Amino acid sequence: MPAIKDVARRAGVSVATVSRVLNDHPSVRADTRERVLAAVADLGYRPNAVARSLRTDQTRTLGLVISDVLNPFFTELARSVEDAARELDYSVVIGNADERPDLQDHHVRTLMDRRIDGLLVSPTDGGSPMMLAAARAGTPMVFVDRWIEDEGLDRVPVIRTDGRGAIRALVAHLCALGHRRVAIIAGPAATTTGRERVDAFRSALREFGLELHEDHIGQGTSRPPAAAG
Structure with a gap:
């Protein structure tokens, strides 16, 4: 593989000039920039991402740890994150926690070792020690979708849907159709989204003069039946 010094030799400039061109520094003259870029193309030179990350303390890589890759919601989420990151010239490394705190910690540890620039997490049941420590240490x-109810983590931004609003709209629709005995199958009770939807369902029923009985609450997953067991 050609090195940066080979590009400098081909373009007739210093290594520092090549570096400035590759980093789009405004101090380089247009004709010099064109000569360097032509040498890069001729030689097929590719910058060493590891060396650059050590210099800039940035890897232009994000980590995404999802709760369950078999859940179609998280599959679509992963694709959307990759699409958005690519537009900003970032790469994404994805880890599937499979709803296991220990596996979530494994992915978080691996991603932190790779010196990622930021971490996106859909926490498993209450989080996991490594992930909680990373958040409290100030890791971007x-x-x-999910979040952790902990005072020490209230500064971590949360991106999620309006679950309460959606549940109320569903209850209003069912009641408008005349239904009075309604039930809910929510996600895992240990997750914030699962608990929120049950609470929102109960509150919405009260607005219509109805009660939610415990035997009308079900907990499930978003996995296909063959994978759920």
């Missing part, structure tokens, strides 16, 4: 982090 965003919670996606």
Whole structure:
């Protein structure tokens, strides 16, 4: 593989000039920039991403740890994150926690070792020790869909849907159709989204003069039946 010094030799400039061109520094003259870029193309030179990350303390890589790759919601989420990151010239490394705190910690540890620039997490049941420690240490982090109810993590941004509003709209629709005995199958009770939807369902029923009985609450997953067991 050609090195940066080979590009400098081909373009007739210094290594520092090549570096400035590759980093789009405004101090380089247009004709010099064109000569360097032509040498890069001729030689097929590719910058060493590891060396650059050590210099700039940035890897232009994000980590995404999702709760369950078999859940279609998280599959679509992963694709959307990759699309958005690519537009900003970032790469994404994805880890599937499979709803296991220990596996979530494994992915968080691996991603932190790779010196990622930021971490997006859909937390498993209450989080996991490594993930909680990373968040409390100030690692750039965003919670996606799920979050952790902890005073020490109230500064971590949360990106999520309006679950309460959606549940109320569903209850209003069922009641408008005349239904009075309604039930809910929510996600895992240990997750914030699962608990929120049951609470929102109960509150919405009260607005219409109805009660939610415990035997009308079900907990499930978003996995296909063959994978759920």
